[in-house]
Amino acid sequence: MIRLSGVSRTFEGRSGQVEALRGIDLDVAEGEFVAVLGRSGCGKSTLLRLIAGLLPLTSGEITVAGTPITRPRRDIAMLFQKPALLPWRSVLDNVLLPVEIFGWSRAKHRERARQLLDVAGLAGFEKRLPHELSGGMQQRVSLCRSLIGEPRVMLMDEPFSALDALTREELSGELQRVHMENKPTIVFVTHSIDEAVLLADRVVVLSPRPGRIRKVVEVAIPRPRTLGRNAHLADVARVSADLHELLMERDQPAAAGVEGR
Numbered sequence: 001m002i003r004l005s006g007v008s009r010t011f012e013g014r015s016g017q018v019e020a021l022r023g024i025d026l027d028v029a030e031g032e033f034v035a036v037l038g039r040s041g042c043g044k045s046t047l048l049r050l051i052a053g054l055l056p057l058t059s060g061e062i063t064v065a066g067t068p069i070t071r072p073r074r075d076i077a078m079l080f081q082k083p084a085l086l087p088w089r090s091v092l093d094n095v096l097l098p099v100e101i102f103g104w105s106r107a108k109h110r111e112r113a114r115q116l117l118d119v120a121g122l123a124g125f126e127k128r129l130p131h132e133l134s135g136g137m138q139q140r141v142s143l144c145r146s147l148i149g150e151p152r153v154m155l156m157d158e159p160f161s162a163l164d165a166l167t168r169e170e171l172s173g174e175l176q177r178v179h180m181e182n183k184p185t186i187v188f189v190t191h192s193i194d195e196a197v198l199l200a201d202r203v204v205v206l207s208p209r210p211g212r213i214r215k216v217v218e219v220a221i222p223r224p225r226t227l228g229r230n231a232h233l234a235d236v237a238r239v240s241a242d243l244h245e246l247l248m249e250r251d252q253p254a255a256a257g258v259e260g261r
Contacts, residue, residue, distance in 0.1 A: 001185045002028040002051065002153065006060035008210075009046055019210040020046045024060070026204065026213065030152075031183040035190055035200035037243060043211030044189040048155045051187060052078045064153060074102050077151035081158045083142040085130040091117065092126040095145045102149070109148060116144040120174065136167035143171070147178065156188045160195070169226075172198055176224050193243045198225050203239075205246050215246055 007024040010017050020043040028034050036044050049055040051062055053072045062069045064076065077098075085094045095113040099106055117123060120140040130138055139159060146154060156175075160168040176199060179186060190196050196203045196219075203217045219239055 001030040001032070001065060002026075002187070003063045004051075004060065005062075007047075007050060007057060007062060008059045009043070009050060009055065010058045021050075022210040022212050024211070024213060026216075028185055028187060030185055033179055033186045033188065033199060033201045035188045035196035035203045036206060037190060037193065037196045037203050037247070038206030038211065039208055039247065040191070041209050042206045043209060044206060045157050047206075047211065048078065048157050048187060048189055051153075052076055052155050054078075074149060075152040076155065077146040077149065077153070078155040079142055079146045079157065079159045081161055083130070083135075083138040085138055085141060085145075087130050090127050090129060091122065091133070091141050094130065094141055095148055097145060098149050104149070113144065113148055116147055117141075120144055134167075136163050136171065139163065139167075139171060140174070143174070143178075147182075150182070151184060154184045154186045156186065158189055158191065161191065168195075173224070173226065175199065180223060193240050193247070196243065197221075197239045203243060205243065217243060217246075 004024050004026045007021060008019070009021045010019050012018070024047065026034075036047060038044055046055065050057060051064075051069065053069045053076070064073070086097065089097070092110075092113055095117065096106060096109060098104075099109045099113075114123075114126065117126060120143065122137065122140055122144070125133065125137070130141070133141070142159070160171050163171065172195065175186075178184070179199075188196075188199060200219050203219060205214045205217065206212065207214045217239065221239070
């Protein structure tokens with residue numbers, strides 16, 4: 001579904017060029033859930049933006065379903081760390097925003113939006129404004145908005161990192177349910193080892209800047225997975241320990257300059 005071939009990205013910094021990513025080769029199968037894990041500044045978010053078509057490549061190629069990515073596409077949804085809801089629009093209208101942007105039938109998608117909100121535990125909040133919701137509820141709205149067009153690919157940039165532990169666990173469970181039922185292809189950026197193991201089929205570990213693939217770790221643990229209440233907790237702990245050891249290894253220091261993004 002997603003293929004990255006020799007992907008590199010360099011930015012212009014104050015003191016010269018800054019190489020954020022170098023030579024990324026990765027295939028993500030249709031319906032697969034891949035987590036991208038690495039230290040701050042290793043280029044994780046840059047990688048997602050390249051796949052989304054929000055940034056141009058310096059070199060290499062990215063294709064989705066065989067088509068090169070040169071700009072944002074309707075079948076690729078992106079979920080950011082902050083919900084980014086429009087404060088003057090109701091919950092329902094925020095979910096329906098992509099419908100308006102892409103010129104889809106509002107009548108056709110309105111019932112779909114209500115169904116998504118119901119599943120997300122937001123029935124009865126359709127007319128509320130974002131400031132009337134908690135952070136976790138706002139992120140649920142954002143998740144519903146990303147699902148309204150039934151995207152083939154979902155790109156998620158640390159969407160739960162600003163939430164409290166209980167809300168984070170609830171939304172992780174909801175995301176697992178969405179993935180198991182609808183099978184979108186998901187690339188999920190995170191700083192959390194436990195979150196990566198909980199959610200992903202494979203975990204891609206990036207080196208410090210310039211980001212390169214250090215290792216790809218398989219997570220062969222049956223779903224659904226729940227931290228702390230899982231029959232396969234020993235497997236979760238083993239994979240987490242392996243990933244922690246990888247992240248503790250250090251590459252040679254990068255050249256002076258601005259940190260990767």
